[in-house]
Amino acid sequence: MTFSFEANLAGAQLPNPILSASGCAGSGKELSQFFPLNEIGAIVTKSIMVKPRSGRATPRMAETPSGMLNSIGLQGPGVDYFLENDIPWLAEQGARTFVSIAGETVEDYAVLARRMRNLPGVVGIEVNISCPNVENRGMVFSCNPDTARAAIEAVRRNIGGDLPIIAKLSPDVTDIVSIAREVAHAGADGVALINTLLGMVIDTNSMLPKLAQRTGGLSGPAIRPVAVRAVYQVHSALPHLPILGMGGISTGRDAFEFILAGASAISVGTATFGNPQALITVRDELSSLLIERGFSSLQDAIGHAHREITE
Amino acid sequence: MTFSFEANLAGAQLPNPILSASGCAGSGKELSQFFPLNEIGAIVTKSIMVKPRSGRATPRMAETPSGMLNSIGLQGPGVDYFLENDIPWLAEQGARTFVSIAGETVEDYAVLARRMRNLPGVVGIEVNISCPNVENRGMVFSCNPDTARAAIEAVRRNIGGDLPIIAKLSPDVTDIVSIAREVAHAGADGVALINTLLGMVIDTNSMLPKLAQRTGGLSGPAIRPVAVRAVYQVHSALPHLPILGMGGISTGRDAFEFILAGASAISVGTATFGNPQALITVRDELSSLLIERGFSSLQDAIGHAHREITE
Amino acid sequence: MSSINAKAQQISAELVSNKKVGSYHHMVFSVGDLAFQAKPGNFVAIAVGGPSSSMVLRRAFAIYRATESGPHGGLLELVVAPHGQGSKWLTGLAPHTSVDMVAPLGTHFGIPTEPVRALLVGGGYGSAPLFGLAELLKNRGCRVDMVLGASTASKIYAPLEGKRSVSSLTLTTDDGSAGIQGQITEVLPRLIEENEIEIIYSCGPMGMLAAITEVSKRYGIVHQCAVEESMACGIGVCMTCVLPVTGDDGVIRMLRSCIDGPVMDGEQVIWDSNRRIPEGTFGA
Amino acid sequence: MSSINAKAQQISAELVSNKKVGSYHHMVFSVGDLAFQAKPGNFVAIAVGGPSSSMVLRRAFAIYRATESGPHGGLLELVVAPHGQGSKWLTGLAPHTSVDMVAPLGTHFGIPTEPVRALLVGGGYGSAPLFGLAELLKNRGCRVDMVLGASTASKIYAPLEGKRSVSSLTLTTDDGSAGIQGQITEVLPRLIEENEIEIIYSCGPMGMLAAITEVSKRYGIVHQCAVEESMACGIGVCMTCVLPVTGDDGVIRMLRSCIDGPVMDGEQVIWDSNRRIPEGTFGA
Numbered sequence A, B: 001m002t003f004s005f006e007a008n009l010a011g012a013q014l015p016n017p018i019l020s021a022s023g024c025a026g027s028g029k030e031l032s033q034f035f036p037l038n039e040i041g042a043i044v045t046k047s048i049m050v051k052p053r054s055g056r057a058t059p060r061m062a063e064t065p066s067g068m069l070n071s072i073g074l075q076g077p078g079v080d081y082f083l084e085n086d087i088p089w090l091a092e093q094g095a096r097t098f099v100s101i102a103g104e105t106v107e108d109y110a111v112l113a114r115r116m117r118n119l120p121g122v123v124g125i126e127v128n129i130s131c132p133n134v135e136n137r138g139m140v141f142s143c144n145p146d147t148a149r150a151a152i153e154a155v156r157r158n159i160g161g162d163l164p165i166i167a168k169l170s171p172d173v174t175d176i177v178s179i180a181r182e183v184a185h186a187g188a189d190g191v192a193l194i195n196t197l198l199g200m201v202i203d204t205n206s207m208l209p210k211l212a213q214r215t216g217g218l219s220g221p222a223i224r225p226v227a228v229r230a231v232y233q234v235h236s237a238l239p240h241l242p243i244l245g246m247g248g249i250s251t252g253r254d255a256f257e258f259i260l261a262g263a264s265a266i267s268v269g270t271a272t273f274g275n276p277q278a279l280i281t282v283r284d285e286l287s288s289l290l291i292e293r294g295f296s297s298l299q300d301a302i303g304h305a306h307r308e309i310t311e
Numbered sequence C, D: 001m002s003s004i005n006a007k008a009q010q011i012s013a014e015l016v017s018n019k020k021v022g023s024y025h026h027m028v029f030s031v032g033d034l035a036f037q038a039k040p041g042n043f044v045a046i047a048v049g050g051p052s053s054s055m056v057l058r059r060a061f062a063i064y065r066a067t068e069s070g071p072h073g074g075l076l077e078l079v080v081a082p083h084g085q086g087s088k089w090l091t092g093l094a095p096h097t098s099v100d101m102v103a104p105l106g107t108h109f110g111i112p113t114e115p116v117r118a119l120l121v122g123g124g125y126g127s128a129p130l131f132g133l134a135e136l137l138k139n140r141g142c143r144v145d146m147v148l149g150a151s152t153a154s155k156i157y158a159p160l161e162g163k164r165s166v167s168s169l170t171l172t173t174d175d176g177s178a179g180i181q182g183q184i185t186e187v188l189p190r191l192i193e194e195n196e197i198e199i200i201y202s203c204g205p206m207g208m209l210a211a212i213t214e215v216s217k218r219y220g221i222v223h224q225c226a227v228e229e230s231m232a233c234g235i236g237v238c239m240t241c242v243l244p245v246t247g248d249d250g251v252i253r254m255l256r257s258c259i260d261g262p263v264m265d266g267e268q269v270i271w272d273s274n275r276r277i278p279e280g281t282f283g284a
């Protein structure tokens, strides 16, 4: 039997459905010692902003049961440096790249989108709208339908060409389906589910929040059930909207859960910290599992857990 | 040095701040073999409804990394049986009881509140508003400020006397502070934070959601950072609103985190499944820890992580 | 105090021996006087994974044998299949490690007051609690026949010393690698008739118990079975392990298999209730 | 390919020996040819807690010694303090267990091209990477003095064989249980002056490194220190382990201590940046 592992993520054709998660694969360079970057479906870059950013003060992380908190605060050298250095290097490796962009204002998203035209190796844009909106009391863009829509519209209007746009949503909302619907209307070709959950750890020695910024984003296997639920709900309500699923994936079994729930492709984030080769492990285990379960293609398995149960 | 472990939860005077979590201590009888029930601050009953309820179909649970999903669906014999059997038995044990009540309609809450008058051993009411509202497309009461308020007002108007009312909130909302504010205005004397997070596990053998009802509530250490964050946020915004903190507490250290974040007392839920004596372990570890850190009373430690850092 | 879990204690139990037998591990724990309390059908619940485990729930295992005294004091013996991460952790333990155990839990097999002719039916590691039961029945003057089935020979657990109390032992395997090829239920009618069986005791997968119930009903004989539902707590506080059971009053209730079971009356259990609540269930 | 992590490999390393020495565990791992790649200052990152661990992050440990061949092939030796749940799990392992290790990681101590007079300063298990460094410096014709400090005698790690390359060894303890009572920095001026020190190499708690930097600045001598920041990944992909460092261009940047460190120029690090971003930092 032939088996097709090819993925189509909102129009981006990828040899397999395994992507890195934004902010969890550095610039790519750091991982390239552990596997050739073109072995995975695509590299998702850390979220790029208009200007250089120092990020937040340390401590920036805390380990939690089956997870971790982080508050990096989008440290990065800004879009100019990124386009000059990271993009050409990734293209040289033959890597397919999803550029993650993040803004503090709607205008930032517009500016960044214009810079994303005609980049070598870039197969799509992940729009991280799970970050604070400085024009709206720091409220996270994707926690409000209006600001979520505004950010995506700004990208859609400015991107030009037919580069797929994936809107990355925060799970910290009452109704994630309504946000997904909103960004789809605004022109997103797909959604990335989920970003981290807002959490806090208190250091019982200092008796203060462990992270300098008090709260941070919770990731890792701990949040997997929340992520699978989000993917299942959105796929159920919007079956034609492509989903990039993530949140606690560290094995092929975990990835399979997301595919069955309705994801067209998946990202591996925190697992890479524990295992630099996690992306490859997940890829190999997922393809074995799909073949074992009798699927002749990845496509056939997407959303399979939604089928009618007829016993 | 004398140390006072006494807790005051929204007016309920308790010898210590350790409570069971609703739905995680059965009727009390099941645990009484493992420790005398009057050894803990209070027993919180499983949520009582107006009528008997079969609960949901099985499978009702799935273990997850550092947590579990459940979808019990509030199985129980109804308020009549409860008042006749459980309440007198708990009173006989010398246990202090918080009765958890849950409704499908605002009227249910009113009916239940009226039944809560003058019960032996009952020191407070926990109003579980993290359940589906049948009159509003099954939307969870506490996921909407209006329905949250309506349920609490119904209890407040009907309860009579001065029994403290604690509103138990779902973390699955965009802004938990605004819900807490709403229920406080509606007459809640305090809030219980947090109920479970909505999650899903897909069984990769059957390739279907593992739980019969598809989704379930995520509890256990996995969710602790989300719970601590919720307690910290609400205490920060509403410093005078008493909080019953819970979510993944299994050691004294964990309980201490919630106290530092602003909880006046805490509940232990899922940990009891792994360790029938968890409530006693947490109690003893927490009091040692408070003494070790130089506190002369529990009261002094509440919200201590909010202090100004002056170094 | 209540009568629920009345004999249960939470103890630290030292692993005395851990031997691979076919597909299973025969594991012996030193438990002190607690061994006196255990009756055939009772189970234990063990915390798995060690101090920084991601597994928050205990795992349940039927008690294979309880030995009240010996060089190590009272012993409890289990038969464990390395299945998922919890049972694999357990079967990987070295002797002298201690585990956190709550035992004995649940209901036990009822012993008739008069000698009867009993058939004991076990599937896979479901044979475990039947050997202690066989001994007890034998001592009460009962005739005991036993039939054990599994997918393949290595999954039949039937140690020599266990068979002492049994008048006849029939084996079935799906692949024919031991005994008769086929399902356990296929041989039941013959065994019931030949041995004039008056009561069936069973333990094994839920599907097998359901099938045995069909047969026992047909012959009008009592069927006590030990069910195996996923359990989060094992002590009756979580309500995850329920299954619909028709009471003596005719009312179907969702009963907890950890405290109202695992031993239940096969005829009263509503089998095939997976993913649905049977119509007419109390509170439905 | 890039030059970051260029020598790092992910391997299964067998624990060859695990001995308690004072408050620490001296742990030896068989790592094959990877031992050839390790230089003093490099560290390893080990996955902890076993297959169903709730700990998702690796733990970092400085390489104490690398032995390139022997009966077990190449060896890496670590000095581990049982501190929290991860290090306690590690120090509790029995020989012949294998761990998942990524090594060697990070920058290493720079070795002067000319013989110099070096002072090596270690706090607690921070002495670990200094012995291999001492040997290397000695072989290059340097004079090496060493001072080790800790809260108490059992927390000073200074094995006999490690001291071979050292001309003088001074000890300090907070409680006076070994060597001079007091903080390590109190003895530095005397040692620097007496031994005409030209370079300081250090490893230990961040507070100590900051204090040493004060002293080295005062004397105008180079100070290479191995920092210890909480690391989630150890390989440069997560950005959790940063600290502000002034570059040669005068610009302060948040650098990753796992790939731009752990060995850094003490004078360039902005110490006391806990919970705040120093003013003027790039991108602030």
Ligand SMILES: Cc1cc2nc3c(=O)[nH]c(=O)nc-3n(C[C@H](O)[C@H](O)[C@H](O)COP(=O)(O)OP(=O)(O)OC[C@H]3O[C@@H](n4cnc5c(N)ncnc54)[C@H](O)[C@@H]3O)c2cc1C
Binding pocket: B063, C043, C057, C058, C059, C060, C061, C062, C063, C078, C079, C080, C081, C082, C083, C084, C085, C086, C087, C088, C125, C128, C227, C228, C229, C230, C231, C262
């Ligand atoms: C009353 C009772 C008696 C049992 N007696 C035995 C015995 O004597 N020998 C034996 O090997 N096993 C027995 N089991 C089953 C044993 O508990 C499971 O094999 C074990 O829980 C599998 O856990 P795991 O971590 O290896 O698998 P995982 O698949 O990782 O477990 C995940 C979750 O599912 C539950 N689960 C998985 N399989 C089963 C199952 N078959 N039955 C119930 N829950 C399950 C686990 O308890 C856990 O909560 C018994 C179960 C019950 C309820």
Ligand SMILES: Cc1cc2nc3c(=O)[nH]c(=O)nc-3n(C[C@H](O)[C@H](O)[C@H](O)COP(=O)(O)OP(=O)(O)OC[C@H]3O[C@@H](n4cnc5c(N)ncnc54)[C@H](O)[C@@H]3O)c2cc1C
Binding pocket: A063, D043, D057, D058, D059, D060, D061, D062, D063, D078, D079, D080, D081, D082, D083, D084, D085, D086, D087, D088, D125, D128, D227, D228, D229, D230, D231, D232, D262
């Ligand atoms: C470059 C480097 C070299 C190190 N070398 C050694 C060594 O040679 N010997 C040794 O015993 N320890 C060393 N450490 C510290 C060692 O990594 C920690 O002691 C260990 O991580 C503690 O983990 P735990 O699980 O026991 O503690 P926990 O408190 O349970 O750890 C929780 C989290 O905090 C982090 N953490 C806790 N303490 C430290 C610490 N002191 N430094 C950095 N992160 C910490 C852990 O990595 C983990 O992510 C080194 C750390 C770094 C960064």
Ligand SMILES: Cc1cc2nc3c(=O)[nH]c(=O)nc-3n(C[C@H](O)[C@H](O)[C@H](O)COP(=O)(O)O)c2cc1C
Binding pocket: A021, A022, A023, A024, A046, A047, A070, A072, A074, A100, A128, A168, A194, A195, A196, A217, A218, A219, A220, A221, A223, A246, A247, A248, A249, A267, A268, A269, A270, A271, D238, D239
């Ligand atoms: C250290 C860290 C940094 C992250 N940075 C970003 C980021 O820059 N942009 C973004 O969209 N998501 C970021 N994320 C979120 C991840 O991409 C991912 O959505 C989340 O961690 C859940 O997946 P996981 O559990 O596999 O890590 C970050 C996560 C971590 C742990």
Ligand SMILES: Cc1cc2nc3c(=O)[nH]c(=O)nc-3n(C[C@H](O)[C@H](O)[C@H](O)COP(=O)(O)O)c2cc1C
Binding pocket: B021, B022, B023, B024, B046, B047, B070, B072, B074, B100, B128, B168, B194, B195, B196, B217, B218, B219, B220, B221, B223, B246, B247, B248, B249, B267, B268, B269, B270, B271, C238, C239
């Ligand atoms: C099996 C189970 C049943 C529960 N039943 C109820 C309930 O009836 N009413 C309620 O308010 N919360 C219920 N909860 C939620 C808990 O009371 C608690 O809020 C939540 O589990 C988080 O705490 P934990 O992590 O300590 O379990 C239940 C939780 C579990 C795991």
Ligand code: FES
Binding pocket: C230, C231, C232, C233, C234, C235, C236, C237, C238, C239, C240, C241, C242, C256, C257, C258, C259
């Ligand atoms: S397993 Fe918890 S009630 Fe039975």
Ligand code: FES
Binding pocket: D230, D231, D232, D233, D234, D235, D236, D237, D238, D239, D240, D241, D242, D256, D257, D258, D259
């Ligand atoms: S530890 Fe991840 S970048 Fe340094």
